[in-house]
Amino acid sequence: MPTCPSVPDIPILWLLLLLVVSLNAQNKSWDKPVCTEGIVSVPRGSPAVMTCNISNTFTDVTIQLSAYGKDRIIFEKKPQGNFSWHGWELQVRGGQAQLVIKDTQDNHTGIYLWQLHGGQRYYTNTVLNISEPSNEDKATDTRLFTPFPDHAKSSPLEGKPGTLVGVITVFIVGVAGFITFIYYRHRRS
Ligand SMILES: *[C@@H]1O[C@H](CO)[C@@H](O)[C@H](O)[C@H]1NC(C)=O
Ligand SMILES: *[C@@H]1O[C@H](CO)[C@@H](O)[C@H](O)[C@H]1NC(C)=O
Numbered sequence: 554m555p556t557c558p559s560v561p562d563i564p565i566l567w568l569l570l571l572l573v574v575s576l577n578a579q580n581k582s583w584d585k586p587v588c589t590e591g592i593v594s595v596p597r598g599s600p601a602v603m604t605c606n607i608s609n610t611f612t613d614v615t616i617q618l619s620a621y622g623k624d625r626i627i628f629e630k631k632p633q634g635n636f637s638w639h640g641w642e643l644q645v646r647g648g649q650a651q652l653v654i655k656d657t658q659d660n661h662t663g664i665y666l667w668q669l670h671g672g673q674r675y676y677t678n679t680v681l682n683i684s685e686p687s688n689e690d691k692a693t694d695t696r697l698f699t700p701f702p703d704h705a706k707s708s709p710l711e712g713k714p715g716t717l718v719g720v721i722t723v724f725i726v727g728v729a730g731f732i733t734f735i736y737y738r739h740r741r742s
């Protein structure tokens with residue numbers, strides 16, 4: 554004769570379920586995730602690397618980027634292997650996951666939320682911040698775009714690259730300002 558399910562049966566069911574889960578967990582070793590911590594700051598245009606390692610093998614990895622008030626899933630439940638999407642590269646190998654951005658731009662900044670799935674599930678996040686390229690990088694860039702290299706060569710300021718770069722920058726800014734000024738005057742008339 555079948556017994557009607559009564560209310561007290563439910564807690565017993567839960568207890569059994571809990572027991573099964575904890576037995577299961579006991580047999581597994583912990584993932585012990587270690588990830589790149591805090592804020593990663595790289596100059597614009599330089600590569601950025603973020604890693605997460607666990608002591609088990611990854612089942613899958615999901616990475617979400619939160620930036621400018623929007624959440625984007627960059628990689629969803631990626632198993633072992635190499636993946637690439639819009640400048641982001643993810644490598645999942647054994648218990649190691651590595652996210653590489655070769656040429657960091659402003660749209661790569663934000664909070665990277667990692668969902669790690671190995672023996673267990675973990676959530677962790679790393680912030681990527683882009684800094685302005687250092688003065689050295691800037692000097693190289695300015696020299697690349699110097700409009701009058703011959704003039705620069707014969708300049709008495711040669712040998713003082715800092716001053717030279719300053720003069721060239723002021724010159725470029727001046728020309729840009731002048732063009733803008735002309736443009737607006739032209740538009741108004
Ligand atoms: C625990 O895991 C090992 C292998 O990792 C397996 O041989 C063993 O049967 C498991 N024990 C239980 C109680 O699940
Ligand atoms: C993860 O492992 C790799 C290879 O051993 C190592 O280079 C990297 O620094 C590790 N990441 C962290 C956050 O410890």
Ligand SMILES: *[C@@H]1O[C@H](CO)[C@@H](O)[C@H](O)[C@H]1NC(C)=O
Nearest residue numbers: 592594680681682683684685
């Ligand atoms: C990010 O970098 C900028 C400089 O480019 C700095 O002013 C800002 O404080 C940094 N933000 C964080 C959270 O470190």
